Amino acid sequence: MVLKDFFLAQLDREAASTRKAIERVPEGHNSFKPHERSMEFGYLAALVAGMLGWIALMIDRDELNLDLADSEGFRTRPLAKKSELLASLATAVANARRALESATDEHLATPWGFKMGGKTVSQNARSIMISDAVFSHLAHHRGQLTVYLRLLESKVPAIYGPSADERI
Template identity: 30%
Template sequence: MDEKALFVGFWTNESQTTRKVLSRIPEGSTYKPDPKSRTAHDIAWQIVCEEKMLIEAMESGVAEWAPPPLPATMAEVLASYDAQSAGLPERWAALPNERWTGTMDFFGSIRPAAPMAWSFLFDIVHHRGQISTYLRPMGSTVPQIYGPSADEP
């Protein structure tokens, strides 16, 4: 298995787990653990926007960060995630090898593309982890992520 195929497999599995975590964010919650922190709703939207930015940067060779405004509801965030995620494994698989092994313009800095893809995948997993720590204080439950949770043994 080549590195890109390995990445596509990880991406696909991680996005399914991310969807489970996002689906547990209670509608209307404004919980944040600290005044400097963002809400789970805000972080969820960042994940949606990062995933979109990354695949577009890998396809075009140029990263552009211009996220649309935060949707008013978590239902809208989740619907956006679902719509976007549906086609991402195919887009990753169809990405030409020269894009994967090439470079991208990352906000004025030329970077190797494949390591940037892995880095963003790990960043998305990190933000998903932030959200998972918010779930119980928001009155929700934590799904299984890499194994059982207290809520899903």
């Protein structure tokens, strides 16, 4: 199997699951935090909505260095409306699909780096970074988001199996 085809299929599955979670986000709770050390709900929801767009970043650029001014546009910012979150998700998925469709296995084997604070935080083959820093990382934060949804009395969607609110 061509690696991009594997990632495109995974993109479709993860985009559908992410959309189900984002559709449940109640407006007006952006500053909610279940604990003082937790991230704010608005930031978390925007992060989850935009994470699939990181695939294009990893294919199109050789690195993301958050110390540089040209990286400012890649920082997550809370969005006030569910419609903005859904639009962010749609844009992220479209950009990821475009990048994956033009990628080759050879390019996906080349290194990609994430830098911050004058240090390389992580660097690996693009394919590994997409798998770990996008898909696995998204599952983690989407799981966090479902906990916040429960605490805010929203219905938790079935994602990898049924939830208490939604049977498959």
